[in-house]
Each structure stands twice: as C-alpha cells, then as structure tokens.
Amino acid sequence: MSQSYNRGLIEDFGRWKEFSAGMWAWIFHKFTGWMLIGYLFTHIAVLSTAIAGEQAYTNTLQGLEALFVVRLLEVGLLAVAVFHILNGIRLLMVDLGIGLEAQDKTFYASLIITGAITVASVPTFMTEVGF
Amino acid sequence: MSTQQQQPEEPETQESPVEGEPETESAPEPQQRRLERKRLGQAQREQAEAETEPEETKIHLKVFRYDPEVEAKQEPRFDDYYVPYERGMTVLDALIYARDEFDSSLTFRHSCRQAICGSDAFFVNGSQHLGCKTQLSELEQPVRIEPLPHQEVIKDLVVDMEHFYDQMHSVEPYMKQEDLPDGDLEEFRQSRENREKIKMSTRCIWCGACMSSCNIAAGDNQYLGPAAINKAYRFAMDEREDEEIKEHRLRIIEQEHGVWRCQTQFSCTEVCPKDIPLTEHIQELKREAVKKNLKFW
Numbered sequence: 001m002s003q004s005y006n007r008g009l010i011e012d013f014g015r016w017k018e019f020s021a022g023m024w025a026w027i028f029h030k031f032t033g034w035m036l037i038g039y040l041f042t043h044i045a046v047l048s049t050a051i052a053g054e055q056a057y058t059n060t061l062q063g064l065e066a067l068f069v070v071r072l073l074e075v076g077l078l079a080v081a082v083f084h085i086l087n088g089i090r091l092l093m094v095d096l097g098i099g100l101e102a103q104d105k106t107f108y109a110s111l112i113i114t115g116a117i118t119v120a121s122v123p124t125f126m127t128e129v130g131f
Numbered sequence: 132m133s134t135q136q137q138q139p140e141e142p143e144t145q146e147s148p149v150e151g152e153p154e155t156e157s158a159p160e161p162q163q164r165r166l167e168r169k170r171l172g173q174a175q176r177e178q179a180e181a182e183t184e185p186e187e188t189k190i191h192l193k194v195f196r197y198d199p200e201v202e203a204k205q206e207p208r209f210d211d212y213y214v215p216y217e218r219g220m221t222v223l224d225a226l227i228y229a230r231d232e233f234d235s236s237l238t239f240r241h242s243c244r245q246a247i248c249g250s251d252a253f254f255v256n257g258s259q260h261l262g263c264k265t266q267l268s269e270l271e272q273p274v275r276i277e278p279l280p281h282q283e284v285i286k287d288l289v290v291d292m293e294h295f296y297d298q299m300h301s302v303e304p305y306m307k308q309e310d311l312p313d314g315d316l317e318e319f320r321q322s323r324e325n326r327e328k329i330k331m332s333t334r335c336i337w338c339g340a341c342m343s344s345c346n347i348a349a350g351d352n353q354y355l356g357p358a359a360i361n362k363a364y365r366f367a368m369d370e371r372e373d374e375e376i377k378e379h380r381l382r383i384i385e386q387e388h389g390v391w392r393c394q395t396q397f398s399c400t401e402v403c404p405k406d407i408p409l410t411e412h413i414q415e416l417k418r419e420a421v422k423k424n425l426k427f428w
Contacts, residue, residue, distance in 0.1 A: 018257035022397030023346070094395050097418070100411045103397055 021104035025087055032084040039077055075125050079118040086110035180218060188216040190225055191273040194237065198286050207284075209275075210234070216267065222276065223251050223262035226288075239288035246404060249336030252343070253288055254279055259340035261404035279343035295339045298356050302363040302383055308372045325370045332365040332412055334405040341399035341409055353388040357399035357409040360390055364412040367419065378423065385420035393417075 019027070050060035064070045090106045093099055099106065192212040198204035212229040214220075223241055230237040240250040244263045251262035254277040256270055267274065282290035312319055341357040342348050348356045355363075366372060367380040384390050390413055399409040 015257055020396075020398065020401050022395065022401070026346070026394055026396045091395065094410070095414060095417070097411065097414050100408065100414070103395075103410075 021107045025107040029087050032080045035080045071125050078121050082117050083114040189213040190216045190267050193273045193275045195277040196287055197284055220267045221263050222265045238286045249338035252338040252340040259344050259402040264404050281343050281349040295342050298359040302359045304362040307376045321371055329365050329368050331407050332361050334407055340402045344398040344402045347392050354392040355389055360413050361409050364416055381420050381423050384416055390417045
C-alpha cells in the first residue's frame with residue numbers, strides 16, 4: 001500500500017517478537033521450502049560431476065562424507081525436510097478444514113517432533129567424524 | 132466512572148412502586164431484602180476496589196503522532212501521556228481522556244464505544260485491537276498506540292480506509308436474490324442450520340483490523356483481504372440466494388487476487404475483535420471454488 005512516509009521495519013520483520021504461531025509457521029515453511037530447492041540443485045550439480053564411472057562416484061561421495069561440514073549440513077537438511085513435511089501435513093489439514101482451532105498447537109507439535117528427530121539422527125549422521 | 136457505580140441505587144427507588152403493584156402486602160419484604168443485598172454488595176465492591184487498587188495509578192500511553200499539514204509535525208513521533216487509571220478503563224477511554232485533558236489536537240476515530248461501529252481499530256502493543264473493547268488492565272505498560280499498519284496515515288491515529296471499503300464493495304456485499312416469496316407480508320425464511328452456518332460471518336463491523344494484520348494484503352494491493360472474503364462467504368453460503376448468484380459470487384472470489392492469495396497465517400483470525408473464524412471461512416470458499424470447477428462427467 002502506498003505510504004505517505006516510511007514507517008520502516010515497524011510494519012514488517014522489525015516486529016518479529018510479536019509474530020504469532022501461524023506467522024512463524026508461514027515463515028519457516030517458506031524458508032525450508034527455499035532451502036530444499038537450493039539443496040535439490042546443489043545435489044544435481046555435485047552428483048553430475050561424478051558420473052564418469054563407478055570409481056569417480058565413490059571417490060566423490062567418500063571425499064564429501066569425510067568432511068565434518070558436510071555431515072553437519074546433512075543433519076540440517078534432515079531438520080529442514082522433516083519440518084517441511086510435518087508443516088505440510090498441517091497445512092493440508094488446514095486446507096481440508098480439520099482442526100483449525102488447534103493450528104497453533106499443531107505448529108508447536110511439528111517443531112518439537114522436528115527437534116526430536118534431528119537430535120535422534122545426530123549419532124547416525126556423525127559416525128566417524130567426532131562421534 | 133465513579134458516577135456509574137452509584138447508579139444502581141437510583142433505579143431501585145424508581146422501580147419499587149411498579150414492582151410492588153401486583154402483590155401489595157408482601158411487596159415490602161422481598162424488596163427490603165433486595166435493597167439490603169444491593170447495599171451489601173455495593174459495600175463489598177467498594178471495599179474490594181479499595182484493597183486491590185492503589186489510590187492514584189497512572190497509565191503510561193505512548194501515542195503515535197503525525198500531521199502532514201503542520202510543518203513541525205511532519206516527522207512521526209511518539210507522545211507520552213500519563214492517564215489516571217480507573218477500573219474498567221479501555222484504550223479508547225484513555226485516549227479520550229488524553230485528548231480532553233492534555234492535547235486537543237490528538238486525533239482518532241471513535242463513535243459508538245461499544246464495539247459495533249468499528250471506527251476505533253488501533254495497533255496496540257504490536258497487534259490490532261479495537262480500542263473500545265481492549266481493557267487497559269490486560270496490557271503491559273507503556274501502552275503503545277499506533278495507527279493500523281499497511282494503511283496510509285492521514286493524521287495521528289486516523290488511517291485511510293478507502294481501499295478497504297473498495298475491496299469490501301467489490302464482493303457485492305448485499306442480498307441479490309430477486310425471486311422473493313409471494314404475498315406482501317410473507318417472510319423470506321432461512322433454516323436454523325443455515326443461519327448457524329453464516330452466523331459468525333454476519334458479525335463483521337468493517338473495522339479493518341484483519342486487513343491490516345494480513346501479510347499478504349500488505350504486499351498485494353489487489354488482494355480482496357479477509358474481511359471482503361468473509362463478506363462474500365456470508366452471502367455465498369446463504370441458502371436464500373439462487374445457485375446462479377452463488378456461482379457469480381464464487382467467480383468473483385476465485386480470481387487471481389481472491390481466495391487463493393490466502394496462505395493461512397491465521398493473523399486475521401487472531402486479531403478479529405468479533406472472533407470471526409476468517410481463515411476457516413476463506414478455506415471453505417476455496418473448497419467451494421474447487422468443487423465448482425471440478426467436473427468428472
């Protein structure tokens with residue numbers, strides 16, 4: 001909307017402390033969605049450099065998996081994907097008109113479940129690099 | 132405020148002769164008892180009040196000020212007011228006090244003061260509230276009062292509602308049914324179930340709080356907004372209108388900037404002072420629009 005003067009961040013993200021559950025769910029859903037798209041393209045780009053043969057593929061993957069950062073990013077990717085899936089189910093329910101009164105609780109639930117799954121996955125992802 | 136609390140005694144004396152009429156003999160006794168109870172209650176109330184409240188509490192208001200017509204006031208600023216608190220005081224009461232006692236140039240819209248006219252939606256402590264319906268006792272101090280976000284400020288707390296009204300009118304918010312029941316005095320009846328279905332959506336007071344809270348409406352000027360879609364819901368779901376009219380209404384709301392812009396943030400539902408389940412209504416219209424367009428035969 002046109003403004004006669006700039007109220008600055010007052011109107012948008014400057015108020016992040018006052019955002020409600022539904023707003024946070026929306027922001028996280030957008031964010032995780034873009035992250036997954038970013039990952040998809042990186043995934044294709046990286047693996048397409050390793051299609052010269054079996055040996056090249058194995059070398060590339062072993063080289064990547066040996067890096068601590070890559071392991072860390074994998075945990076992050078899992079967290080992002082799990083949240084996006086759970087919140088996606090929540091949004092599906094909202095679209096079907098089920099449990100609209102509990103929309104904030106389902107958001108908190110998907111956050112907690114995401115956290116739990118991420119923590120539980122750490123030992124699996126971090127074997128041989130610190131664990 | 133203090134005058135209001137003394138009022139109960141006055142109507143009592145006026146009522147007594149009328150109430151006593153049917154049974155003149157036994158009348159004094161129940162009336163005496165009632166008066167006695169009333170006096171006791173009054174005394175208790177006053178005592179409770181004295182205990183819970185310190186004599187002179189002041190509410191700290193921070194009010195947004197801006198006036199494009201006065202050169203020195205073109206830069207937006209916040210003014211502080213310290214308003215003496217009284218039990219039951221609302222945000223609007225405090226603003227009226229500040230205007231009457233401190234600064235008569237403080238400008239804001241208000242009319243009925245009972246959450247019906249929808250003039251006094253403000254941005255209070257970071258979310259949209261109806262000034263006359265928001266108790267100061269429920270707010271943290273200092274109470275920060277700003278005009279509604281995402282609308283052009285005309286002066287102080289007054290925002291330009293023109294765009295909001297345009298969106299409201301664009302969904303044709305009136306009964307379009309032309310085939311009325313025969314007979315001059317015939318009622319146009321609606322089933323109880325149907326009335327229940329649209330009940331909440333009829334409560335809209337056009338205050339604009341939902342539109343102001345909506346992140347999508349802020350970025351997309353053509354988006355109808357929660358209030359207008361709710362208005363469309365109110366008529367589209369009304370069974371008294373013919374099927375063709377309903378289809379016409381669905382055509383309006385299923386356009387690119389209609390219901391599909393809603394991304395279910397629930398901001399509007401959260402701020403609506405009339406507790407209208409706006410998101411639910413928008414979602415239901417989305418389903419109706421899909422149903423209308425899906426044909427498997």
